[in-house]
Every structure is written in structure tokens, then in C-alpha cells.
Amino acid sequence: MGKHTRVYQHTGAALLRAAAAPLTALPSSWPDPHDTDAVSDWLRDVCRQRVFADAIRQASGDLAARLNDIVSGRPVHPRQIRRAYLATVSYVLRATGRPTPFGLFAGVAAAGIDRQPHVRWGDAHRAVIRADTEWLDDVCTRLESIPELLDRLSVILNSLAMPRGDRLHVQHGGPRGASVRRSRVVRLIEKHTTRPVRVTTLLAELDRVFPEADPTRARALIASLMAQKFLLTNLRAPMTETDPLGHLAGELKAIDADSVPSAAGILDGLLAVQEAFREHNTAPARDQHIAREAAVRNCRNVSAAARSPIAADLVLDADVRIPRSVVGQMERAADALLRLTRQPAGQGVWRDYHAAFWERYGTGTLVPVKDVIDPVAGLGYPAGYPGSRRLAARPVVSERDGRLLAVAWEAATAGSREIVLTEELVDRIAGAPAVSDAAPSSVEMCARVHARDLQALQDGHFTVTVTPARSAGTLTSRFTPVATGSGLEEVYRQVPPTIEGALTAQLSFPGLYAHIENVARIPAYLPRAISLGEHRPAGEKVEVIDVDDLAVTATANRLYLVSRSRRRVIDPQVFHAMALEKQPPLLARFLAHLTRAFGPAWTGFDWGPQAERLPFLPRVRYDKTILSPARWYLSADSLPPAKEDSGQWMDALTSWRKMWQCQGPVELRDDDRALRLMLDVPAHAAILREHLDRNGQAVLTETPPEDGFGWIGGRVHEVAVPMTSTRPPSPNPLTGRLPVQRNSTLGPLPAAPAAPWVNVQLYAHPDLHDELIAQDVATFAPRLQDHPDWWFIRYRTPHGADHIRLRVRAASAGQRSAHTEAIGTWAATLHNRGMISDLAFTTYTPEIGRYGSGRTLARAEAVFVADSYLAATALAGTTAPGAHGHALTAVGMVDIACGLLGDDEGLRRLAKRPVSAAAGRAATNQAIDLIRAGNPAARGWSAALADAWHHRGEALARYRELLEDGMDVDTVLESLLHMHHNRMRGVNRDDEKTCRRIARQTAIACLAWPEAHQ
Incomplete structure (x- = not known):
């Protein structure tokens, strides 16, 4: 099973994530939800157990208050008792069955990787509390609204603010965000807040420029821009600051907020909260619950916002080491998941976006990010983004999906509830065993380890259930401040870039909603950060990469992010x-x-879109690793309606479970959340019923019984392990200095006075292109007024019709008008003859990234003109009888290489590039003979074609004289060869490879007999 080179290796660091209580702590009985007395007694028992009571109190003060009423014997309506019961059941199941850290329900500890397993589990788990980010956001908002404090604040323009026409837009508090009219005053504020500035300074500038304006209105405008997050204040800590409360208190002290009466009380309250947090976090574990209640009271003295004013991380009193054999299984599972991905060539929407970028901006240019995402002048966002005007293709069933379902069907017919993957079967499903070099440079794997006891684990009698995460740090990084000694910080600092020579930069940004920041506020692990929507402090050690410095560039295969000032590819990291x-x-x-969209997608095991609603899917195992547990899909329609008697509903559920063999414990999946249920328990079934009533369907997955976690004392857990790629980074696309292309410099619109070319698209079936070029374009263009230069390319888009793009030079407005009218008349004739279906006058955007700009571009366009005339002449049948199209095109490629670079260098460049394509011997021999004949007349060509050949050679020589310093000659040559094939043969990659193969063989022959090329 080891013929494949391993793609991922572990880093030596690991984090244990585990439920706060073992499965053995579950109540021994679960009363029927409708038995109010039994439920009340049960709730009293649960509330006596601190592991549950403390967790519930910290997570939901409202539920804790309701439970206090019930256990104290106060009158409570039976319906409210039932609701409190089911909520408590969910929390109890959460505290025992879900390892994802959340408050006091689950915690973390540094884990080790060793030769032998080891477990020590104590009971002195410690909570580390901090301010809840929703609570803190409310405090900041209140402070920013105090007029007397406003003048002392520092503000900066939100880097997420985007001008669009006469309005300024910012995304905040949801996808739509806010917008404001870009009045003269707003534009001045924009100009002076690109860097942090005191509000007093800003007000003074507004007063200087607009002395007649009312100062109170200016102050009100600034306050409004702050409230809508167009302006960000220094009170709000960047996301790489892990103590935002300390940051806030420090900033308030620095501006003497205690001298502002309405702010002084808030500052005093914040300082009291800070002290309460310190006392809690240093208190003995057994006393923390008392200190926590005091901290909550102090928080509530400042603000009543948020469900809970504190956020907590639970640090487990545990020392756990897993054997290397387990991590080895995780590494192999990572490779298997990558090979089995549904998107081995990247995400389809991004492939479409790349094509659109290439179409609009070309390759080899740097386009500022804000220009690219401009929804009007640029491309906007890719399909699937809110507000994107691009349509995402509907999910399709791939050949890989079909092969996978066939394997599942084979297992079903054999009566097996498990698919066991071998190397051969993985290759059969994936269709190709090779993994792209563009695989993510880092990933993270989470594993639940199942073994009866430590000895069984040591002896290799175990299985692991794995869940992949996006990249190193996804599941682990926010716990480095509390899980000390894990070594994870160094892992993040050493994450390799995806691209050779790229700079890794930590992406730092707030969420759309304040509460999200509880899971996203992490230390600065890298020396560089891309800061979005933040007010960064002055003098920080982190090198900030401004969004206005970022640009996008394209190669033939993908897009890249580039720092314009640094001239380096940037590899953003989200930790x-x-x-x-x-x-x-x-x-x-x-x-x-x-940066990750163009390589194989790294996801969990994906059955494909056609399997989403199948009632059952089998377990998928690879060696000792469960890549996908058995899964059931239950529709609400499969059971009686919610209004039916609970007994009848329970009987129907039992019948469904028997039919589909859904026995034992299962996990109810809800997005990335899971709840461990025993569906023969009415209280657990009631949770499933509520889920079905709310969502209309439920996804259930198998999970091991209690003894499956015996090695770790019956604790549901997962071990998260960052992994890095063993493959070298992909080649760097930056060759020389790339020109900057903006939306405003793409090229004049078709009717603009400065438009140097009339650009028309002639929509025609590709089978008619040769005739259209040779018989119509070649004869029409020379008849135009003053015999202008003209050139063409054939074009095909993924979703559009094939067409020919004809460009005709217009030296003046009058000539442009005359050309346009003549083209319209001519096109009408073509349409009547059935040669074209439509035409369109569009903007011509020069490809300055490929060919250069200014005079260099003009020389390149002269080559296009010469090559177009040559191709049209050749297509008109002016070659020698029996000339093979492949041979003629290959000879043209050889001539272009030699004309651009000189004979010897041109031949060497062609010869050194292998081409994986077959080429007919007859065509190859003919191409060699044509080159050896030398003089075009000796080749049997017409005088017109010989003349065209000569003129293209002259154009290439003139272009060569002006090739700019820093331009990639290889890129220029490749582009000219590609476009020559386009004009001669059309859009066909396989055919182009064949011609390139013949050209290479011809070049090799010429180098062997130098006298053959004259």
C-alpha cells in the first residue's frame, strides 16, 4: 500500500480537545419530557453536579435563572419546564459528547506524540476568562458616542471602504453593510484618514477648507462615520491583540478619559473587570466558580449586552500522548483525502474567475485588488459571493462521483455496511493517482482515537476517525496562549509558502458580527500581516501590508496575490x-x-451532490482510519407530523431505525456541530424531533460506544495535528517587473476619441472561421478608407459563442466613424449570407503584460498585423500543393522564434522545450524540408505569401529592438507562437501541441545541420 509518495507530514505538535466530562458522567436515567415531576427531580440532580451547572451558568444566564426557579420550587409553567429540560439535556450531552472547545463544556491541553501512549487525567481543570467580544463591542460603541471623548480619539479610514460611483460603501454587520454619499466633505475626510489622525486635527482641516461650515455638523458627520464603521477608532484592538480589554483600558488612560465625566465611570468599571479577570485566572481551580460570578457582576455593571459578558477557555488537567502509529495513520489519511478530492484541478468558480481575469486584464500585469473586485469597473467577486453578478454552475456529477457510487453499490449488494479502501481502489475512484504540486502547503487533521484501553492502543488495535481542517492553526491556534508548551507557535511561524519565494502574511480582520471575534482573535505569529478593517497601533513590530499595495496577476493556469511595493508574491495565512x-x-x-483555489480542494470525504439525500451511506475506511462514518439521512416526511402523538412518532422512529439499521449511539449533525444521542431514549429523540421540525431533515452519523474511548477514560476527544507538505513550492510567476494595469487604463471605449483601434467581434461557427478569414476579412479590410492596418484572433470563451476579433486601426475620429459604418454594412452582408450570427463593437484592451507598452506595444501590434496578413494569405490556398497545415504552422513557429531571437537562439529555445504530443512523420518531414528549402519561392509559395513572410520577419526584427528591460522573452515568444497557431489553425490545445512538437523536431534538425536554416 505504499507506492505513493507521502504528501503531508506531521510537525511534532498536537493539541488535545476533549469534552469536560466523560461519558460515564451521563445521568443514569432520562425522564419522559412530559413527566413534569420526574423532570424537575432530574434537573435538581444535574444542577448539583458542578461540571454541568457551571458550564450552563457561563453559557446561558437565562437558562441558569430558569433552572434556579425550578429547583427552588418556584411556580413554573409545565411547558417552560419541558423547554428547560430539553435545553439542559442538550447541554449535558454537549458537555460529555462533543470535544469542540466551547466555554466550560470542552477544553484543551497540549498533547504529545511518542513511541508509547500515555494518559494522566486530573480534575483540576482551569478556566481562563476574558471579555466577550460582543459585550466589548457595545462598550466601545458607547464610548465612541460620547461627544467630549470624540476629540481625543484617533481615527483611520476603514480599509474595507470602497468608492463606487458617488457613494462610499463598507461591509459591516452583514453582507450589505452601509453606504454614504461621497460629498466634498466626505472625500476630504477620506483623503486625510488614510493614516491614523486625531479627530481634533481632522476637524481643524475641515474648518480650514470649509470655514463657513457649522463645526457641530462636522463633528456629527465624523461620529456618524464612526458609528457606521467607515472610520475606525484606536479604542478597537486589531485581531492580533489577544487582550482587547487591556488595549481599550490602555487607550482610555492614554487620552485621560477619566477627566471626561461620562467616560470616567466606564473606565473605572473596565478596570474593575480587569482586576476581576486577573483574580479569577489566578485563583485555585476549586474556587474559580466564585470568582467567575464576581467577574460577571462587574461586567454587568458596565454593560448589559451579550448573552454572557465573558468568554472562557477550559484548560484540561491532562497529560496525553498518542503513539506515532496513530499519527502515521493520520498522515496517510491526509494523502488519501487529497487523492479522492472532488476538485483535483481547483474550484470551478475560481477557474471561471481566472478566465474572466485573463479576458479583461490579460497575463503578466499587476491589477490592484480593489480594481479587480470593483463590481462595476472590474470583475466583482467570484460566483457564490454575496452581491456577485457571476452565476455559479450547478453542481455536476463527475466521473469520480459515479465511480464512488458504483463502489458503494457493490458494497450494498454484498451486504456490507463498510467500504474498505485499498491503494488500487483509491486510484480507481480518483481516476489518477498523482497529486498536484499545487496542494495546500499546510493542513490540519483532527482524529478521534478509538481503542478499548492503553494496551490495545499500544498493540495497534485501534481505529481513528478523521476530520480535516483548512490549514495549520484552524483548530489549534487560538489556544496557544492557554495550552502552553505545545510548540504550536513555532509551527505557525514556519508554515511554508505555497509559491517559491513568496512571503507568508497573516490575514488579520474582524468578523462581520462582533461575536465571531471570540474564535478569531489570535496572536501575531508571522512578522507580516495583511490588515483589513483595523486600526493598528503605532510602533507595532508587525510589518503591515496595506490592501492598497496588493495586486492580482495571472499566468496561464492561475491567479496570484502580489505586493506591488515589495515585488513579491504574498501567501495569506488564516490561522x-x-x-x-x-x-x-x-x-x-x-x-x-x-491562493488556494487553484490546487486540489482539501475537504472532508465528499460523496458528491447526488448522494446528499440518500437514506444511507456506508462507512469508508482506509487501513485503520475512518474517512467517513456511516451516515443516515432522515427527512421529516419519513415520520408522522409534529402534531401527532409523541408515542406514535416514537414508534415510527423505531421502525425507521430498524429498517435502516440505525442502532446504538449516533451523532446528530448540524453544520459543523454534533450532538451524541441514543435514539431509544425519549428525551434524546425529542431533541431529534425538534431538529426535524425546525430544519425538515436530519443527518445522523455513527459514533463508537463508550468503550471505544476506553483508553482515555471514556472521554470523547479529538487530537488536532498540523501538517505541512513534503512537496516543493510551485514556481514563482514573477519574472521581471510587471506593469500595473488599472480599470481606468484598460483602453478607451469603442467610441472614445482616443481609441486607436476599432474592435469588432464577429460571431460565427468555428467551422466557418477559415473561410471567413481567407475570403472575407482578407478582402474587406484592405478596401477600407486609407488602407488601415488590421489584425485578428479567433476566440472561445467557456460560456460564450465562438467569434473572430477583428481590430482595424483608426487614425482619426472621422476614420473611426467611416470604419465603423463600413464594418456594419459588411457585417450585414455576412449575416445575410449565413456567415455570422451577430457582431459587437467592444473595448480593445492591449495585453501590456505579455507584449510591453508604449512604443514596444506598437511594434508588437505591427507583428500582429503582419502575422494576421500571412495567416489569411496562407488560408487562401497560396502555398504549394499538398502542403500540410500542421507543417506550415510549425514552419511559421520556427520562423517566429528565429525572427524574434535570431536563428541560433530561436532554434535552441524551441529545441529545449519538450512537448508531450504525437506528430505525424509526414508532416514533420515536410516541415523540415520547407525550412531547408530556405527561400520562400523555392518552397512553391505564391509571391503574396512570400511577401507576407518577409514583412513578418521585418516586424519581428523591429519588435526585438524595443523589447523592454525586465520583459520575459520566453513569455513573449510563447505568446507569439500561441497566437500564430490561433490564426492558422484555431482554438485547439491538442492541435497546438502537435504543431509545437513538429516545430521542436524541425528546430532539432536545423541545429544538427546548421546550413539547413538560412
């Missing part, structure tokens, strides 16, 4: 678990995805 699809600002999501 936290914020859900990138819905929780961050769109720009942060865009930057995080851009």
Missing part, C-alpha cells in the same frame, strides 16, 4: 476557525481563497 464562506468580510474571504 483561526472563522467560517470563510459566511463570517468574514468579502475581501478577506477573497484573499484567503485566491
Whole structure:
């Protein structure tokens, strides 16, 4: 099973995440939800257990208050008792069955990787509390609204603010965000807040420029811009500051907020909260619950916002080491998941976006990020982003999906509830065993380890259930301040870049909603940060990469993020678990995805879209690793309606479970959340019923019984392990200095006075292109007024119709008008003849990244003109009888290489590039003979073609004289060869490879007999 080279290796660091209580702590009985007396007694028993009571009190003050009423015997309506019971059941199940850290329900500890397993589990778990970010956001908002404090604050323009026409937009508090009219005053504020500035200084500048304006209105405008997050104040800590409360208190002290009466009380309250947090975090574990209640009271003295004013991390009193054999299984599982990905070539929406970028901006240019995402002048965001005008293709069933379902069907017909993957079966499903070099440079794997006891684990009698996470740090990084000694910080600092020579930079940004920051506020692990929507403190050690310095560039295969000032590729790193699809600002999501979207997608095991609603899917195991547990899909329609008697509903559920063999404990999945249930228990079934009533469907997965966690004392857990790629980074695309291309410099619109070319798209079936070029374009263009230069390319888009793009030079407005009218008349004739279906006049955007700019571009366009005339002449049948199209195109490629670089260098460049394509011997021999014939006349060509050949050679020589310093000659040559094939043969990659193969063989022959090339 080891023929594949391992792609991922562990870093030596690991984090244990485990439920606060073992499965043995579960209540021995679960009363029927409708038995009010039994439920009340049960709730009293649960509330006596501190592990549950403290966790519930910290998570939900309202539920804690309701439980206090019930256990104290106060009158409570039976319906409210039932609701409190089911909520408490959920929390108890959460505290015993879900290892994801949350408050006091689950915690973390540094884990070790060793030769032998080891477990020590104590009971002195410690909570570390901090201010809840929603509570803190309310405090900051109140402080920012105090007029007397406003003048003392420092503000900066939100880097997420985007001008769009006459309005300024910012995304905050949801996808839509806010907008404001860009009046003269707002524009002046924009100009003077690109860097932090005191509000007093800003007000003085406004008063200087607009002396007649009312100062109170100016102050009100600034306050309004702050409230809508167009302006950010120094009170709000950047996301790499792990003590935002300390930051706030420090900033308030620095501006003497205690001298402002309405702010002094808040500052005093914050200082009291700080002290309460310190007392709690240093108190003995057994006394922390008392200190925690005091901290909550202090918080509530300042603000009543948020469900709970404190956030807590539970540090487990545990020393756990897992054997290397377990980590080895995780490494192999990571490789298998990558090979089995549904998107081996990257995400389809990003492939479409890359094509759109190439179409608009070309390759080899640097386009500022804000220009790219501009929804009007640029491309906007990719399909699937809120507000994107691009349509995402519907999910399709791939060949890989079909092969996987066939394997599942084979297992079902054999009566097996498990698919056991071998190397051969993985290759059969994936369709190709190779893994792309563009695989993510780091990933994270989470594993639940199942073994009866430590000896069984040591002896290799174990299984692991794995869950992948986006990248190193996703599940682990926010716990480095509390899980000391893990070594994780160094792992993040050493994360390798995806691209050779790229700079890794930590992406730092707030969430769209304040509460999200509880899971996304992490230390600065890297020396560089891309800061979005933040007010960074002066003098910090982190080197901040401004969003206005970032640009996007394209190669033939993908997009890259580049720092314009540094001339380096940037590889953004997201080290936290914020859900990138819905929780961050769109720009942060865009930057995080851009660098990873073009390699194989790293996800959990995916059955494909056609399997989503199948009632049962079998377990998928690879060696000792469960890549996907058995899964059941239950529709609410499969059971009686919610209004039916609970007994009848329970009987129907029992019948369904028997039919689909859904026995034992299961996990109810809800997005990334899971709740361990025993469905024969009415209280657990009631939770499932509520879920079905709310969502209409439920996904259940198998989970081991209690003894499956015996090695760790019956504790549901997972071990998170960061991994890095063993493969070298991908080649760097930056070759020389790339020109900057903006939306405003793309090229004049078709009717603009400065437009040097009339650019028309002739929509025609590709089978008619040769005739259209040879018989119509070649004869029409020379008849235009003053015989202008012209050139063409054939074009095909993923979702559009094939067409020919014809460019005709217009030296003046009058000539442009005349050309446009003549083209319209001519196109009408073509349409009547059935040669074209439509035409469109569009903007011509020169590809300055490929060919240069200014005079250099003009020389390149002269080559296009010459090559177009040559191709049209050749397509008109002016070559020798029997000339093979492949041979003629290959000879043209050889001539272009030699014309651009000189004979010897041109031949060497062609010869040194292997081409994986077959080429007919007859065509190859013919191409060699044509080159050896030398003089075009000796080749049997017409005088017109010989003349065209000569003129292209002259154009190439003139272009060569002006090739700019820093331009990549290889890129220029590749582009010219590609476009020559386009003009001669059309859009066909396989055909182009064949011609390139013949050209290479011809070049090799010429180098062997130098006298053959003249």
C-alpha cells in the first residue's frame, strides 16, 4: 500500500480537545419530557453536579435563572419546564459528547506524540476568562458616542471602504453593510484618514477648507462615520491583540478619559473587570466558580449586552500522548483525502474567475485588488459571493462521483455496511493517482482515537476517525496562549509558502458580527500581516501590508496575490476557525481563497451532490482510519407530523431505525456541530424531533460506544495535528517587473476619441472561421478608407459563442466613424449570407503584460498585423500543393522564434522545450524540408505569401529592438507562437501541441545541420 509518495507530514505538535466530562458522567436515567415531576427531580440532580451547572451558568444566564426557579420550587409553567429540560439535556450531552472547545463544556491541553501512549487525567481543570467580544463591542460603541471623548480619539479610514460611483460603501454587520454619499466633505475626510489622525486635527482641516461650515455638523458627520464603521477608532484592538480589554483600558488612560465625566465611570468599571479577570485566572481551580460570578457582576455593571459578558477557555488537567502509529495513520489519511478530492484541478468558480481575469486584464500585469473586485469597473467577486453578478454552475456529477457510487453499490449488494479502501481502489475512484504540486502547503487533521484501553492502543488495535481542517492553526491556534508548551507557535511561524519565494502574511480582520471575534482573535505569529478593517497601533513590530499595495496577476493556469511595493508574491495565512464562506468580510474571504483555489480542494470525504439525500451511506475506511462514518439521512416526511402523538412518532422512529439499521449511539449533525444521542431514549429523540421540525431533515452519523474511548477514560476527544507538505513550492510567476494595469487604463471605449483601434467581434461557427478569414476579412479590410492596418484572433470563451476579433486601426475620429459604418454594412452582408450570427463593437484592451507598452506595444501590434496578413494569405490556398497545415504552422513557429531571437537562439529555445504530443512523420518531414528549402519561392509559395513572410520577419526584427528591460522573452515568444497557431489553425490545445512538437523536431534538425536554416 505504499507506492505513493507521502504528501503531508506531521510537525511534532498536537493539541488535545476533549469534552469536560466523560461519558460515564451521563445521568443514569432520562425522564419522559412530559413527566413534569420526574423532570424537575432530574434537573435538581444535574444542577448539583458542578461540571454541568457551571458550564450552563457561563453559557446561558437565562437558562441558569430558569433552572434556579425550578429547583427552588418556584411556580413554573409545565411547558417552560419541558423547554428547560430539553435545553439542559442538550447541554449535558454537549458537555460529555462533543470535544469542540466551547466555554466550560470542552477544553484543551497540549498533547504529545511518542513511541508509547500515555494518559494522566486530573480534575483540576482551569478556566481562563476574558471579555466577550460582543459585550466589548457595545462598550466601545458607547464610548465612541460620547461627544467630549470624540476629540481625543484617533481615527483611520476603514480599509474595507470602497468608492463606487458617488457613494462610499463598507461591509459591516452583514453582507450589505452601509453606504454614504461621497460629498466634498466626505472625500476630504477620506483623503486625510488614510493614516491614523486625531479627530481634533481632522476637524481643524475641515474648518480650514470649509470655514463657513457649522463645526457641530462636522463633528456629527465624523461620529456618524464612526458609528457606521467607515472610520475606525484606536479604542478597537486589531485581531492580533489577544487582550482587547487591556488595549481599550490602555487607550482610555492614554487620552485621560477619566477627566471626561461620562467616560470616567466606564473606565473605572473596565478596570474593575480587569482586576476581576486577573483574580479569577489566578485563583485555585476549586474556587474559580466564585470568582467567575464576581467577574460577571462587574461586567454587568458596565454593560448589559451579550448573552454572557465573558468568554472562557477550559484548560484540561491532562497529560496525553498518542503513539506515532496513530499519527502515521493520520498522515496517510491526509494523502488519501487529497487523492479522492472532488476538485483535483481547483474550484470551478475560481477557474471561471481566472478566465474572466485573463479576458479583461490579460497575463503578466499587476491589477490592484480593489480594481479587480470593483463590481462595476472590474470583475466583482467570484460566483457564490454575496452581491456577485457571476452565476455559479450547478453542481455536476463527475466521473469520480459515479465511480464512488458504483463502489458503494457493490458494497450494498454484498451486504456490507463498510467500504474498505485499498491503494488500487483509491486510484480507481480518483481516476489518477498523482497529486498536484499545487496542494495546500499546510493542513490540519483532527482524529478521534478509538481503542478499548492503553494496551490495545499500544498493540495497534485501534481505529481513528478523521476530520480535516483548512490549514495549520484552524483548530489549534487560538489556544496557544492557554495550552502552553505545545510548540504550536513555532509551527505557525514556519508554515511554508505555497509559491517559491513568496512571503507568508497573516490575514488579520474582524468578523462581520462582533461575536465571531471570540474564535478569531489570535496572536501575531508571522512578522507580516495583511490588515483589513483595523486600526493598528503605532510602533507595532508587525510589518503591515496595506490592501492598497496588493495586486492580482495571472499566468496561464492561475491567479496570484502580489505586493506591488515589495515585488513579491504574498501567501495569506488564516490561522483561526472563522467560517470563510459566511463570517468574514468579502475581501478577506477573497484573499484567503485566491491562493488556494487553484490546487486540489482539501475537504472532508465528499460523496458528491447526488448522494446528499440518500437514506444511507456506508462507512469508508482506509487501513485503520475512518474517512467517513456511516451516515443516515432522515427527512421529516419519513415520520408522522409534529402534531401527532409523541408515542406514535416514537414508534415510527423505531421502525425507521430498524429498517435502516440505525442502532446504538449516533451523532446528530448540524453544520459543523454534533450532538451524541441514543435514539431509544425519549428525551434524546425529542431533541431529534425538534431538529426535524425546525430544519425538515436530519443527518445522523455513527459514533463508537463508550468503550471505544476506553483508553482515555471514556472521554470523547479529538487530537488536532498540523501538517505541512513534503512537496516543493510551485514556481514563482514573477519574472521581471510587471506593469500595473488599472480599470481606468484598460483602453478607451469603442467610441472614445482616443481609441486607436476599432474592435469588432464577429460571431460565427468555428467551422466557418477559415473561410471567413481567407475570403472575407482578407478582402474587406484592405478596401477600407486609407488602407488601415488590421489584425485578428479567433476566440472561445467557456460560456460564450465562438467569434473572430477583428481590430482595424483608426487614425482619426472621422476614420473611426467611416470604419465603423463600413464594418456594419459588411457585417450585414455576412449575416445575410449565413456567415455570422451577430457582431459587437467592444473595448480593445492591449495585453501590456505579455507584449510591453508604449512604443514596444506598437511594434508588437505591427507583428500582429503582419502575422494576421500571412495567416489569411496562407488560408487562401497560396502555398504549394499538398502542403500540410500542421507543417506550415510549425514552419511559421520556427520562423517566429528565429525572427524574434535570431536563428541560433530561436532554434535552441524551441529545441529545449519538450512537448508531450504525437506528430505525424509526414508532416514533420515536410516541415523540415520547407525550412531547408530556405527561400520562400523555392518552397512553391505564391509571391503574396512570400511577401507576407518577409514583412513578418521585418516586424519581428523591429519588435526585438524595443523589447523592454525586465520583459520575459520566453513569455513573449510563447505568446507569439500561441497566437500564430490561433490564426492558422484555431482554438485547439491538442492541435497546438502537435504543431509545437513538429516545430521542436524541425528546430532539432536545423541545429544538427546548421546550413539547413538560412
